[in-house]
Amino acid sequence: MDPEEHLQKCSNMKCQRVQVDGSFVPAIQDESMEVAHLLAEPRSDHVSVDGILYFHEENVGKCCDIKNLSRGFEFGLRTSIGGSGSYTTLNGKDDSKLEVLDELLKDVENDGLNVTDEFSCEDYLLDFEFADKGAGLCGEPLLQSSSSESHSPGLSGSSNGVGGVSESSKVAVELSEYKNDFLDNRVTHDLHGAFRNVSCQTSIEDGICNSLDVKHLNELDNDLPLADSVLSCKKEKGSAEECDTAIVREKRCRKPTLRYIEEFSSLRSKEKVLSSATKNKPSSLASHHKLRHVRFRALRNIPGKNSDGQMSDVVLPELQVHKQCLKNEELEYDEESNASESEDECATPKRYRKDDRRKHQRMWTLCEVIKLVDGISEYGVGRWTDIKRVLFSSSSYRTPIDLRDKWRNLLRASSAQKFNNREIEQKQQQHALRSLPSTVLHRVHELAKIHPYPRERYSKESFASQVGSSILPTRTKGGPSKSNVRRKKCT
DNA sequence: CTTAGGG
């Protein structure tokens, strides 16, 4: 499709939804402009994927015009995938997965949204991942991925000079990963978002696109069919333009970063399911709407922060503190918290208070773990930046350090499992591995053998060889040293 | 700037 067309539609859609409250226009305009920028001037190697994402979003939007939300959801994805000209072999799977998701959500709704926190997200996630693996997405992408998918333009240049991997397969891998991330995000975000939203309404605050989803939720509240809502939005387009021009000068001064774009895109996908899931709970939504309005305005008026008012759609309480204390570093944080909160509040609801160091905690999905393990097996332990760049370039919230930390934890988990005849290990194991399928576990094990992580190694084998003199983090196992392994891998 | 290690 023509990028210009997308741009037009995107911006239109946004404007349509925003005009209810003029104060939202600037922020929205940012977003639309960002989308426009993205569509019009693709320059990063994520463009193809991003394009797909936005394409998809838009399709969903269009579908909503004529069909109900869930159908639109599914249809939108299908069209977007099909239209992109790739992943044709995955369509069936994707559809089925989405149908599963759809069913799941319906069930939840029918159950009066009485689902426990943990729920069976994990199970669905697992199935999901396994399906992916079967499709060659997660499993051994570099080895199995077919080169037929390498259609994307300008992506081939992004290789990091990895030896032994052809360009085309590299591209395919990246695409696959993106695809994975995309779906992965959908599932995790949607499920988590939906259910969390059911249990604790406050979580609605985590939206970036508050104006968008507020509007949507509002309309869903009133039991308006989505088609109607969209149409009504169009009717009001005229007034939207007025507001638009009126507040036009409040436009952003800072261009959102890629991270923001990404989070935004994933959030918008969440928004849809979220809105459908909250359809049954109209009561507190209205108050939320108002609350968000108030906070939004309050934040926008904070002195010294107006230069990037567009970021103010984040309304975390602690953000207000940060806004005064912190500087531009905060911008990054804002963006992250937008989306990460969704999982944050799910995982650690009460951490948000004073000096919580863990500002945002994002659950590691199985797919991410698999990707990490893949990356480690490719690049070796210690090449966190490379792994991040290649395998996690689409998920900006994972820093190389995060990868390392996760790997550390994985090792601990696997070692704990090894020694599960021990006392506390049992407990630890259950917790750490509760969602770790045997495949991943096995791979972690293998990697743990060749890539011993000194610290963990030490603690694990402290029983057998606790020689007081050996302070060195050497592995007592006669295995290859880390550097050796790494060298072996690279050459 | 990246990684390792500790909190």
Add this chain to the structure above:
DNA sequence: CCCTAAG
């Protein structure tokens, strides 16, 4: 997840 030291 965060912070800091070291290369």
